[in-house]
Amino acid sequence: MGLNLKPLVTSNPIKISDLNRKVVSIDAFNVIYQFLATIRGPTGELLTNNQGDPTSHLSGLFYRNINLMCDGIQLIYIFDGRPHKLKTGEIERRRKAKQDATEKYNLALQEGRIDDAKKFSQGTSMLTSNIVEESKNILSLMGIPHITAPSEGESTAAYLSKQEVAYSCVSQDYDSILFGAKRLIRNLTVSGKRKIPNRNVYIDIEPELIEYDQVLKSNNLTHEQLIDLGILIGTDFNPDGFSGIGPKNALKLIQKHKKLEDIDKIRDELSNTPYQEIREIFLNPEVIDIGDLNLQFKDLDKEKTIKFLCDEKNFSYERVNNYIEKLDKHILKKSQSLDKWF
DNA sequence: CACGAGGA
DNA sequence: TCCTCGTGG
Structure with a gap:
């Protein structure tokens, strides 16, 4: 899994x-x-x-984006x-985990264990090029x-936040902090519902903000030391x-010895780890050139969105249309409240 | 995850 | 108005 900085x-x-009127860069x-x-x-199948x-990705993106845009957030x-x-x-490890989940999913399905099927289905998702292209679309x-x-x-998301093109990154993972992102937002949803892994249970989780400066200060670390800790x-x-x-252990070690090379008890393992290269990835990542960036926040194309979601992907016209109209009303309200200032 | 109908 | 629960595609 990703880097566990949570503690x-x-x-x-x-x-x-x-987050009203703020720009966030979403992973x-x-x-x-x-x-x-x-x-x-119900049996763990994708929509x-x-x-x-x-179409699960399209459902998620469409409804969540409209909700966030209604709250004035620029994505x-x-x-x-x-x-x-x-x-x-890591990619190979994930592939194996997916394969394993798929086998368990198929078996559970075959044996009619519906709850198990739903549970195991969560780990089977493949991000195909089609899904990526449709998401961009x-x-x-x-x-x-x-x-x-x-x-x-x-790393690019972190760079945008560091350069203040964006206020914050949005991700469930902590990697962007290691890349030097100024801020990270986790649990950015509107409904506040999130699934507990491996259980068919939902709890309420509210969005949270993690600040780079605060992470370094509260643990008394430099950026370089935080990266070593991550490694x-x-x-x-x-x-x-x-x-x-x-x-916890990693923090103690870094606070005491300051850098990986000075921790005696990991010397053997360290010699088998390309730690200098990993440090470079986090300190000097390959990112986009801000000058090449063409970030335009445009209006939603109602006709084409309905054509894509309803005609091509069989979404309910009523639901999609209602949601687009809900967004229209919010945009209208915003420009009216702005007018009062002038 | 998120919608929306229906009951509290 | 809030919450639960079945359904979405």
Whole structure:
């Protein structure tokens, strides 16, 4: 899994309304995976159109984006580009986990264990190129800008936040903090509903803000030390981390020894870890050139959105139309309240 | 995950 | 108006 910084960060609860008129850069693969994992039918099957093509990602993106836009939040989606070569181990690990989940899912389905089927289905999602292209398409139709990063999406998202093109990153993972993002928002949903992994139970979770400065200050670390700490716990580029070292332990070690090279008890493991290269990935990642950026927040194209979702993907016309009209009303209200100032 | 109908 | 629950595609 991703880097587990949770025990070391202070999370500040925020309200959706705090983000009014702010730009946030969303880790596209992260949210699309969530939608594919959770937006499923009774036996764990993906929602599809009548051709059998998956539509769960489109449902999630359409409804959530409109909700967030109604709250005045400006969205930019960041897609992953080519993964770094050190990520191949992690990619292989995920592929195996997916295969394993798929086998368990099929078996549960075969044996009629519906709850198990639904549970295992969550881990089977494949982000196909079709799903990626369709996701980019619905974003364009909704007037939401998207960027395909040269490498990791998280690093480009972090860069936008560092350069204050965006107020904050949005992701469930903590990697963007290691990439130097000024802020990270987790649990950015409107309904506040989130599934507990492995259980068919939902609890209320509110959005939370994590601040880079606060993470460094509260743990008394520099950026370089935070990266070393991440490497100890395990990043996408060394997913296993170091044996017997979790977040708390890693923090103690870094606070005491300041850097990886000075921790005696990991010397052997360290010699088998490309830690200098991993440091470089986080400190000097390959990112987009801000000058090349063309971020235009446009109006939703009502006709084309309905054509795509309803005609091509068999969404309910009534629901889609209602939602677009809801967005129209919010935009109208906003421009009226703005008029009062002038 | 999120909608929306229906009951409290 | 809030919450639960079945359904969406």
